[in-house]
Amino acid sequence: MLSVAAPAGVATELAEGTQAVLAAENGPESAVLAGPRAALDVVASRAGAVGVRVAELPVSHGFHSAAMAAVAGPWREFLREVEITAPEKPVFSTVTGARLGPFDDIRALLVEQLTEPVRFLDAVRDLAARCDLLLEAGPGTMLATLAAPAGVPAVSLDCGGSARRTAFASAALFASATAKPQAWFGDRAHREVDLDTPLEFLANPCESLPKNGVRPSTSRPVEAAETVVAPAAEGTDLLTAVREHLAAELELPVSAITGDTVLLADLHVNSLQVVRLVTEIAARHGRQLVLDESLDGVTVGGLARRLAELPDDGTDEPSRISGVRPWVGLFAHHWQPVGPARERPAAHDPSEMVVELPDGAGTREIAELLRAIAGARRLVLAHTGHPAAAAVAGRLGRAARVRRDRGVRTVG
Numbered sequence: 001m002l003s004v005a006a007p008a009g010v011a012t013e014l015a016e017g018t019q020a021v022l023a024a025e026n027g028p029e030s031a032v033l034a035g036p037r038a039a040l041d042v043v044a045s046r047a048g049a050v051g052v053r054v055a056e057l058p059v060s061h062g063f064h065s066a067a068m069a070a071v072a073g074p075w076r077e078f079l080r081e082v083e084i085t086a087p088e089k090p091v092f093s094t095v096t097g098a099r100l101g102p103f104d105d106i107r108a109l110l111v112e113q114l115t116e117p118v119r120f121l122d123a124v125r126d127l128a129a130r131c132d133l134l135l136e137a138g139p140g141t142m143l144a145t146l147a148a149p150a151g152v153p154a155v156s157l158d159c160g161g162s163a164r165r166t167a168f169a170s171a172a173l174f175a176s177a178t179a180k181p182q183a184w185f186g187d188r189a190h191r192e193v194d195l196d197t198p199l200e201f202l203a204n205p206c207e208s209l210p211k212n213g214v215r216p217s218t219s220r221p222v223e224a225a226e227t228v229v230a231p232a233a234e235g236t237d238l239l240t241a242v243r244e245h246l247a248a249e250l251e252l253p254v255s256a257i258t259g260d261t262v263l264l265a266d267l268h269v270n271s272l273q274v275v276r277l278v279t280e281i282a283a284r285h286g287r288q289l290v291l292d293e294s295l296d297g298v299t300v301g302g303l304a305r306r307l308a309e310l311p312d313d314g315t316d317e318p319s320r321i322s323g324v325r326p327w328v329g330l331f332a333h334h335w336q337p338v339g340p341a342r343e344r345p346a347a348h349d350p351s352e353m354v355v356e357l358p359d360g361a362g363t364r365e366i367a368e369l370l371r372a373i374a375g376a377r378r379l380v381l382a383h384t385g386h387p388a389a390a391a392v393a394g395r396l397g398r399a400a401r402v403r404r405d406r407g408v409r410t411v412g
Contacts, residue, residue, distance in 0.1 A: 001062055002033045002040045005053040008121075014046045015039070023064040024118035026146045032118075034062035068114040075114065079107045090130075097122025120146065128152045189256050189267055238285065239304040245281050246300065259301030271295065278303065286312055357383040357392060366392065 001023060004011040011031035012022050020035030020043050033043060040056070047054045061067055084106050091100045095109045097119030128134060128150035136144040136156040144156035158165065173179040239259055247254040250267060261267060263274050274295050281303075282288075287310040298306075355373060358365070366388055373392075383389040 001057040001059050002043060003055045003057055004031045004033060004043075004047065005029055006031060006047075010052065014043050014050075014052070018042050021065050022117045023062070025121045026118070027121055028149055030146060032057070032064075034065035034067065036062075064113065064115065064117055066115055072111050072114050076107070076111045079110060082107075092123045092127045094118045094120050094123045098126050124150050189250070189252055189261075191251055237304075238307050239301060241285065242281055242300055242304045242307070245284070246277065249277060257300055259299060259304070261300045263295065263298055263300065263303065265297075274298075278307075282307060282310060288312065355381055357381060357386045357389055359384055359386065361386060361388070 006029060008022055008025040008031040011033055015033050018039035020033045020039040023034035024032035044054050093100050093109060095113045095116055124147045132152055134147050134152055134154040137159055139160040141156035141158055144154040147154040174181055243254050243257045246257050263269060287307055355369060369392060381389060381393050
């Protein structure tokens with residue numbers, strides 16, 4: 001396919017005598033041709049000779065031309081199984097170039113668009129004559145650019161595209177004080193931030209101390225009262241309780257949190273905050289929390305239903321806050337005896353060895369000891385009168401036996 005920066009009539013003249021055909025009329029000075037590559041090369045050569053700009057489009061097929069005829073039959077059969085209702089709002093077709101009427105066959109038009117040219121210019125002109133603003137709802141800004149000559153303002157929302165442009169424009173408007181920011185946050189969860197507040201993105205609460213330091217108390221210590229989690233009010237359903245708890249924690253009005261509110265996406269809390277909030281709500285209502293499913297995408301209503309399905313925690317008493325005891329411990333350096341990773345280096349010659357034959361050593365231990373002393377020319381065997389000591393020492397021609405009796409070591 002070839003984009004031609006010229007009226008559709010000029011593009012058709014350039015394609016005369018070739019297999020290239022008009023595939024789209026996008027604007028007063030914008031047309032698209034489709035056809036075999038050889039035909040498009042001829043058109044490009046002719047356009048260059050008369051000063052018309054062309055550009056090859058990176059597409060896989062020649063859409064909106066006879067090249068798509070083979071698809072028309074299967075597409076028609078598929079559409080017969082699809083339920084299509086008459087549009088309730090005005091729809092302007094780029095196949096007919098006009099507003100659809102009550103007797104237009106939508107299935108037939110969907111088949112025709114495979115092989116017929118796109119009449120975008122006619123459709124957008126008809127639409128512009130009936131409105132005072134055109135909005136492009138979708139990624140990109142191409143359609144708004146093509147619709148600009150229609151005579152009414154055309155704005156692209158660039159939905160799904162990069163948010164950088166929108167963020168930059170919003171920041172510029174806010175910085176210049178030329179807009180009312182309240183409208184931007186209408187019906188959205190938000191909170192005001194003091195611009196003079198220093199931002200701290202990483203902090204350790206264990207290192208947070210009062211500005212004036214900590215002073216030892218001079219008063220007599222008293223026994224601390226047991227702190228319990230306040231039980232939920234009688235008759236309060238879980239959905240209402242969840243909404244109220246989230247509203248209190250996030251400093252939002254309860255009306256801003258509905259059953260369809262998504263915790264991560266709509267309330268802008270991270271996964272750790274979600275787990276903490278869910279744990280608090282479950283404890284408040286005496287539920288035994290089991291986080292066996294991901295909370296990604298869960299709504300407030302879905303959370304309430306999950307909590308309702310959880311088993312009771314088995315106690316009618318309000319749960320007591322455990323405090324910091326599990327977090328606190330004494331740390332000290334101590335020596336831990338560790339044996340060698342191996343008995344000897346791989347290249348070590350075991351000419352002299354000192355081994356011990358412990359009390360109660362059985363056949364298995366003796367066999368392992370015999371394998372260990374194989375090859376030793378001198379052996380010192382330490383034991384406490386083990387009956388197998390003589391046999392083990394006798395495996396070597398020259399062996400010294402060390403007898404340990406009541407702490408006295410003798411060599412025999």
